[in-house]
Amino acid sequence: MADHSPAPGRLPAPWSGRAAAVFGVTLSFLVMLGSGAALFVAPQGRRAAEIGWTLAGLSRELWEAVHLATSVLFASFALWHLLVHVSVYRGLLFGSPARAGHRAETGLAVGAVILVLILAMFDLPPVSWLVELGGWFKRVYWAS
Incomplete structure (x- = not known):
C-alpha cells in the first residue's frame, strides 16, 4: 500500500474549505460534462430502451441519474465556493485602494x-x- 504521508520535514496541509470547494467544483463539473456529452449523443428514451443503448456500461436512464446527481453536487460546491471566496469576488469586482476592480x-x-x-x-x-x-x-x- 502506498504511503501518502508528507515528505520528511514537511507538515501535512491543514484542512482547507477553499481547497475542498475548488476540487469539488472541478471534479463534479468534469463528471457533469461527461454525462452531458453522453446524453447529448444518446437516443431518445424509448428508442434507447428499444435498442438497449449503453455507453461505458450505463443506460440512458443511468446517465440521466449521474447527470442530475452531479448537477446538484456541482451547484452545491459552486455555492460553497462562492461563500468561501466572497472576499476574492469582492476584490475582483470593486478593487482595492491601490487597484481598480x-x-x-x-x-x-x-x-x-x-x-x-x-x-x-x-x-x-x-x-x-x-x-x-x-x-x-x-x-x-x-x-x-
Missing part, C-alpha cells in the same frame, strides 16, 4: 451569459445549431 472582465462574463440566454430563448444560432445537432443524434442517427 476588474469591471471589464465582469462585464464580459455577464454579457456572454446574457447573450447565450437570449440566443437560447429566441432559438438563434449558434445555440439553435447545437439543439439541432442534439436532435439529429436523437431522431436521425439512432433511427436506423
